[in-house]
Amino acid sequence: MSFLLGLTGSIGMGKSTTAALFAELGCALWSADDAVHRLYAKGGAAVAPLAEAFPAALVDGAIDRGILKDIIAADPTALKRIEGIVHPLVGADREAFKANATADIIVLDIPLLYETGGEGRVDAVAVVSVDEETQEQRVLARGTMTREQFLLIKSKQVPDAEKRARADYVIVTDTLDHARAQVQDVVADIRRKIADA
Numbered sequence: 001m002s003f004l005l006g007l008t009g010s011i012g013m014g015k016s017t018t019a020a021l022f023a024e025l026g027c028a029l030w031s032a033d034d035a036v037h038r039l040y041a042k043g044g045a046a047v048a049p050l051a052e053a054f055p056a057a058l059v060d061g062a063i064d065r066g067i068l069k070d071i072i073a074a075d076p077t078a079l080k081r082i083e084g085i086v087h088p089l090v091g092a093d094r095e096a097f098k099a100n101a102t103a104d105i106i107v108l109d110i111p112l113l114y115e116t117g118g119e120g121r122v123d124a125v126a127v128v129s130v131d132e133e134t135q136e137q138r139v140l141a142r143g144t145m146t147r148e149q150f151l152l153i154k155s156k157q158v159p160d161a162e163k164r165a166r167a168d169y170v171i172v173t174d175t176l177d178h179a180r181a182q183v184q185d186v187v188a189d190i191r192r193k194i195a196d197a
Contacts, residue, residue, distance in 0.1 A: 002028070002098070002101060002103060002104055002105060002106045003104060003105045003106070003123050003124075003190050003193070003194055004098070004106050004108060004121070004122040004123045004124075005022075005027070005105055005106070005107050005108065005122060005123065005124055005125070005126055005186075005190065006108050006110055006113045006118060006119060006121075006122035006124070006125040006126070007019055007022070007107050007108065007109045007110070007113075007125075007126050007128070008109075008110055008111060008112075008113035008114065008125065008126075008127055008128075008163065009111075009127050009128035009129060009160075009163065010129075010135065010154060010157045010158075010159075010160050010163070011111075011135070011139055011150065011153050011154060011157065012130075012134075012135040012136065012138040012139035012150075013128040013129055013130055013135060013160070013173060014128050014130060014138070014173030014179065015109060015111065015128045016031075016109075017173065017176070017179065018126075018128045018171055018173060018179055018183060019031065019107060019109045021179060021180050021183040022105075022107045022183055022187065023107075025183065025184065025187045026103060026104075026105075027103055027105040027106065027107045027187065028097075028101035028102070028103035028105070028106045028107065029106075029107045029109060030093075030094055030097040030098070030101075030106065030107070030108050030109065031109040032090055032094075032108075032109060032110045032111060032112075033109070033111065035090050035093040035094065036086065036090060038093065039086065039089050039090065039093065040062060040063040040065065041062050042060070042061040042062045043061075044062070044063070045089050045092075046063060046085060046086050046089050047061065047062060047063055049085045050063050050068075050082065050085055050086070051063070053081055053082075053085065054067075054068065054071055054078070054082075056071065057071060068082065087116075094108065104191065104194055105187065105190055105191070105194075108122060112157070113125065114158040114162075114163060114166065115156075115157065115158055119166070124168040124169065124190070125166070125167045125168050125169070126167060126168065126169040126170070126171055126186055127160075127163045127164055127166075127167035127169070127170050127171070128171045128172075128173050128179075129160055129163070129164055129170055129171070129172055129173070130172060130173045130174055131174075132160075134174065135160075136150065169182075169186045169189075171183060171186065
């Protein structure tokens with residue numbers, strides 16, 4: 001049995017970079033975002049049901065996320081319908097990954113872990129965190145959203161302080177070296193627990 005570590009953190013906290021550090025140490029890494037990309041891509045399991053519900057979102061045999069965002073903005077009921085289609089498929093993707101993974105530690109990179117009650121399905125939770133100023137600078141530096149869009153997304157997420165309080169491990173991502181050292185400590189601690197079990 002592998003140890004399941006949930007990895008989460010608010011937008012701009014450095015979760016993707018931190019996830020890669022776990023993979024470097026031999027952990028199996030599953031990403032909810034990557035699963036959604038696979039499901040929306042040509043031939044993906046979400047394409048047909050989403051195209052049926054939202055025909056405008058189908059572009060060249062794949063689901064266009066930008067069009068879905070516009071649909072959600074225009075129709076308050078759309079998000080719940082999309083989640084109803086996509087969440088079970090993401091869950092099936094995750095379960096298939098877990099069934100085939102051979103690593104001692106499986107890291108499940110789930111941005112909305114607390115928001116969806118996912119902490120009950122893992123053995124421990126690691127939260128990535130950084131100060132608010134750095135968080136905002138990172139998000140706006142991507143050039144993919146306005147400050148208003150960032151603040152809206154942030155307002156819908158469980159606050160960082162609450163995530164840190166509920167987590168088993170907190171990884172501060174102020175620098176790459178500091179994050180790497182903390183990831184090494186987390187992996188060493190989990191491997192000790194596995195050995196003692």
